[in-house]
Amino acid sequence: VTVSSLSERDLIARIRARLPAAPRWLLVGVGDDAAVVEAERNRVEVLTVDAIVEGVHFDRAFVPPEAIGRRAVAVNLSDLAAMGAAPRLALLSLVLPPQLRLDDFDAIVEGAATVAAEHRLHIVGGNLTRSPGPLMIDVTVVGTVKRRQALTRSGARAGDELYVSGSIGGAAAGLCVLKQSPPPSTTSAVVDRYLRPTPRVRLGMLLSRNRAANACMDLSDGLGDAVHQICEASGVGATIDAAALPIDAETRRVFEALGADPIDAAVAGGDDYELIVAASPKRRRRLAAAERHGGAPLTKIGVCTADRAVLVKTPDGGAAPLPRAGFSHFGPS
Amino acid sequence: VTVSSLSERDLIARIRARLPAAPRWLLVGVGDDAAVVEAERNRVEVLTVDAIVEGVHFDRAFVPPEAIGRRAVAVNLSDLAAMGAAPRLALLSLVLPPQLRLDDFDAIVEGAATVAAEHRLHIVGGNLTRSPGPLMIDVTVVGTVKRRQALTRSGARAGDELYVSGSIGGAAAGLCVLKQSPPPSTTSAVVDRYLRPTPRVRLGMLLSRNRAANACMDLSDGLGDAVHQICEASGVGATIDAAALPIDAETRRVFEALGADPIDAAVAGGDDYELIVAASPKRRRRLAAAERHGGAPLTKIGVCTADRAVLVKTPDGGAAPLPRAGFSHFGPS
Numbered sequence: 141v142t143v144s145s146l147s148e149r150d151l152i153a154r155i156r157a158r159l160p161a162a163p164r165w166l167l168v169g170v171g172d173d174a175a176v177v178e179a180e181r182n183r184v185e186v187l188t189v190d191a192i193v194e195g196v197h198f199d200r201a202f203v204p205p206e207a208i209g210r211r212a213v214a215v216n217l218s219d220l221a222a223m224g225a226a227p228r229l230a231l232l233s234l235v236l237p238p239q240l241r242l243d244d245f246d247a248i249v250e251g252a253a254t255v256a257a258e259h260r261l262h263i264v265g266g267n268l269t270r271s272p273g274p275l276m277i278d279v280t281v282v283g284t285v286k287r288r289q290a291l292t293r294s295g296a297r298a299g300d301e302l303y304v305s306g307s308i309g310g311a312a313a314g315l316c317v318l319k320q321s322p323p324p325s326t327t328s329a330v331v332d333r334y335l336r337p338t339p340r341v342r343l344g345m346l347l348s349r350n351r352a353a354n355a356c357m358d359l360s361d362g363l364g365d366a367v368h369q370i371c372e373a374s375g376v377g378a379t380i381d382a383a384a385l386p387i388d389a390e391t392r393r394v395f396e397a398l399g400a401d402p403i404d405a406a407v408a409g410g411d412d413y414e415l416i417v418a419a420s421p422k423r424r425r426r427l428a429a430a431e432r433h434g435g436a437p438l439t440k441i442g443v444c445t446a447d448r449a450v451l452v453k454t455p456d457g458g459a460a461p462l463p464r465a466g467f468s469h470f471g472p473s
Numbered sequence: 474v475t476v477s478s479l480s481e482r483d484l485i486a487r488i489r490a491r492l493p494a495a496p497r498w499l500l501v502g503v504g505d506d507a508a509v510v511e512a513e514r515n516r517v518e519v520l521t522v523d524a525i526v527e528g529v530h531f532d533r534a535f536v537p538p539e540a541i542g543r544r545a546v547a548v549n550l551s552d553l554a555a556m557g558a559a560p561r562l563a564l565l566s567l568v569l570p571p572q573l574r575l576d577d578f579d580a581i582v583e584g585a586a587t588v589a590a591e592h593r594l595h596i597v598g599g600n601l602t603r604s605p606g607p608l609m610i611d612v613t614v615v616g617t618v619k620r621r622q623a624l625t626r627s628g629a630r631a632g633d634e635l636y637v638s639g640s641i642g643g644a645a646a647g648l649c650v651l652k653q654s655p656p657p658s659t660t661s662a663v664v665d666r667y668l669r670p671t672p673r674v675r676l677g678m679l680l681s682r683n684r685a686a687n688a689c690m691d692l693s694d695g696l697g698d699a700v701h702q703i704c705e706a707s708g709v710g711a712t713i714d715a716a717a718l719p720i721d722a723e724t725r726r727v728f729e730a731l732g733a734d735p736i737d738a739a740v741a742g743g744d745d746y747e748l749i750v751a752a753s754p755k756r757r758r759r760l761a762a763a764e765r766h767g768g769a770p771l772t773k774i775g776v777c778t779a780d781r782a783v784l785v786k787t788p789d790g791g792a793a794p795l796p797r798a799g800f801s802h803f804g805p806s
Contacts, residue, residue, distance in 0.1 A: 167517060168625055171706070173555040173690055174521035174616075176623045179512035184500060187597065188507035189564040189613055193604045222506040231522040233566075233611050264520065271526045273606020278566050280522055280613040283507075290509045292501055357506055373504070 143245050144238035148268050154246060155232070155266075158253045163262055166229075175265040177229060183284035186225035190216045194274035202318040205244040207335040209251025212277035215360060217259050217339035218413040222358040224291040224348020225283030227259045227341060232266035235276040248277070259341050289348045291356035296374035296418035298446035300354055303427065305340050305414040305436040307386040308363050309402065312409025313394035330390050337413040343434030344415060352426035355418040364407045364465045366416045367442075371450050374418070380442035380452045380462055407452070408465035418444055476578050477571035481601050487579060488565070488599075491586045496595055499562075508598040510562060516617035519558035523549050527607035535651040538577040540668040542584025545610035548693060550592050550672035551746040555691040557624040557681020558616030560592045560674060565599035568609040581610070592674050622681045624689035629707035629751035631779035633687055636760065636771040638673050638747045640719040641696050642735065645742025646727035663723050670746040676767030677748060685759035688751040697740045697798045699749045700775075704783050707751070713775035713785045713795055740785070741798035751777055 143151060152170065162169050168176035179185070192212050194200055200208070213230065220227050232252060236245065256263055261281065296302075314334030317324055324331070340358075347353045355374055359366050363385075371378050387406045395402040417438065419427050431438045442453075452462040476484060485503065495502050501509035512518070525545050527533055533541070546563065553560050565585060569578065589596055594614065629635075647667030650657055657664070673691075680686045688707055692699050696718075704711050720739045728735040750771065752760050764771045775786075785795040 167620075168556075168623060172625050172627070173552040174519045174558070176556065176618070177518050177520065178620075179516075179518055183512075185510050185512055186507045187510065187562070187564060187613075187615070189566045189598065189600045189611075191566050191568060191600055191602050191611065193568060193602055193606070195605045196603060219506040223501075223509065225507070229520070231520060231613060233522045233524050233613075235524060235526060235609065235611075265522065267522045267524055267611075269524050269526055270529060271607060271609070272528045273526070273609075274604060276568065276604070276606075276609065278522075278524065278568075278600075278611040280520075280564060280566075282520075285509070287500075287511075290501060292505050294505070 141242040142238060143236050143240045143242055146242065151245065151268055155249050158249050159263055160257060166262065166264055170265050177264060180284045184287045184290065186220055186223045186283040186285055186290060188216060188219040189278060189280040190219065191276055191278040193276045200275070202323060203335060205247035206251035208277065209248035210255045210336055212279050213252045213255045213261070214337050214339050214413065216279045216281040217261065217341055218358045218360060220281055220283040221339050221341045221344030222291065222356055222415060223285060224289060224344045224356065225285040226345055227261035227281060227283045229262050229264045229282050230256060231280040232263055233278040234266065234268050235271045236268065237275055238270050240275060285348055289351065291344065291348050291353055293355055293357045293370050293373035296355035296370050296376050296444050298376050298444055300418040300420055300444040301440050302378060302442045302444060303417045303419065303438040304363065304386060304441050305343055305438055307388045307391065308359065308412050308414060309387050309391045309395070309406025309409045311337060311411035312405060313391040315411070316394055316398060328390060330394060334411060337411065339413055340415045340434070340436055343430060343436055346430035346434045347417060350426045350430055352423045352430050353417045353419050356415055359412045359414045359416060360410060362408050362410045362465060363416065364463050367462055368450055368464050370416065370418060371448065377445040377448040378442055378450050379445055379459065382452050383455045384439065384441050386439040407463060474575040475571060476569050476573045476575055479575065484578065484601055488582050491582050492596055493590060499595065499597055503598055510597060513617045517620045517623065519553055519556045519616040519618055519623060521549060521552040522611060522613040523552065524609055524611040526609045533608070535656060536668060538580035539584035541610065542581035543588045543669055545612050546585045546588045546594070547670050547672050547746065549612045549614040550594065550674055551691040551693060553614055553616040554672050554674045554677030555624065555689050555748060556618060557622060557677045557689065558618040559678055560594035560614060560616045562595050562597045562615050563589060564613040565596055566611040567599065567601050568604045569601065570608055571603050573608060618681055622684065624677065624681050624686055626688055626690045626703050626706035629688035629703050629709050629777050631709050631777050633751040633753055633777040634773055635711060635775045635777060636750045636752065637696065637719060637774050638676055638769040638771055640721045640724070641692065641745050641747060642720050642724045642739025642742045644670060644744035645738060646724040648744070649727055649731060661723060663727060667744060670744060672746055673748045673769055676763060676769055679763035679767045680750060683759045683763055685756045685763050686750045686752050689748055692745045692747045692749060693743060695741050695743045695798060696749065697796050700795055701783055701797050703749065703751060704781065710778040710781040711775055711783050712778055712792065715785050716788045717772065717774050719772040740796060
């Protein structure tokens, strides 16, 4: 059975059936021309949209439909986390090839609804359309944050320390494992990192609340890209200590087995959805407090500099430009 | 030159260059992980998302890129109009085949930015991704309305009169004209109806403000579909007077030349983006006031009935079920 054998109305009914009870602030939900919601008092709103496209952001050959649904929502939650915002609502725009199997559709919805519920994100509406092209899920999320507590990319200052949450390169290593032929018979931690990224929502909220960070963004396009972006937006440079980068043992093993340098590969690898944070050394205690309850360790990986060069200190004592690399959606970045 | 020869950053810069100055309530705009905005006081928020896909909602063979951009935003403004909401902000998610020409990209952005500016809708963010598949534009819009003044589909009561704004069938007729081979050498009003739909934003806002309407929705999927949807959501039936339907002379001519019954074709035709309104006969003066300043005539086309049948009175005095027809995104509707 494919989605083309059901009406739009029936597909919407299947989504509604999977959603929890509407929150009180949702005045008109799924089923009208638009959703109507009450704004949250004394908070500003944080809005973002991100699409994942089959053949560009995921391959259905090795990403199960439930993981596709999870990822579509998780990448957007990661953007909210990067702003320090509390998740509030989402709109799901599903662009479906008519031959998509109905049980795959259900699994995509299940994955999206599950990760949304985990982060108190309410799906309040969306859109369904068929397409002759690839499966695509475009998700809009709205979160809230206290005014003046939104974390941006542009607040880093010379002397700030740079931290990264969790570990890096794991998702890229997981993707390498999944692409192996024949595919691996056992699951591994890095594969899970790729398939089911954990947005650092709680950590971002805590960093925002206790004003620990001067700047923050997520690593969707890799650490190299993120360091460059923060530096450009803030008008600073940075020196990253390659030896300090949190790269776990399995990730190193996967990259080494492929003949790749683990540091280069981890710096270039996207899809980690960790946070990079610039914080004044005076705020170390606040940072530690956020880390304690944020669900992920923070590792110091370098410092921001007045000199605008973005460098990486290599273990042999040298310094080289930090490669930007990372995922480029279009041409040269 | 195609979009694939530019970086994502350069494409974003081209979009930013086309946008007007940021409104005061926009605290963080295009360029960070997410947009940050102040909520409007004493208003509730209306949110909707709608995608248009090449090969499903438009054909690039006869829809110029500027019209594609306009349409992507206009169909969303129409949803806000149907709720009686004032447009506020939009997020633009562009899914681009790499071989899209850069001047077509610019024209799409120009069309979107122009129709947004016409309706005081501010583009505050978005997403760009490449895709191996069709060109797609997914737009999320947020509007505001006074609490309890949002127009829904579900408020129609037996005895309410049904009105439609402007005229119907024009966009469907225009599409027929555009599909002719060879294509027509002169433009016509119906072609313009198809290519550049006018969302009834002002009319919707006025109907909401003076509480003239019990129910409202837009005709994106055709009048037949809309009447059925309002009736189902409101728990009423309706009798439509076929002779009263506002179908202009050019639309009739186009359908007749194709051997189609103009009334059937106009009832089934989508893409008009007019509003259908259910209003108590006691509210006729309010309705007339909204019509006077709303930019489009309102024509009475029938009444809501306690009996749940949805009928059309034919000119010969008979009555038949109103065809639902209209555009179905998936299977049978």
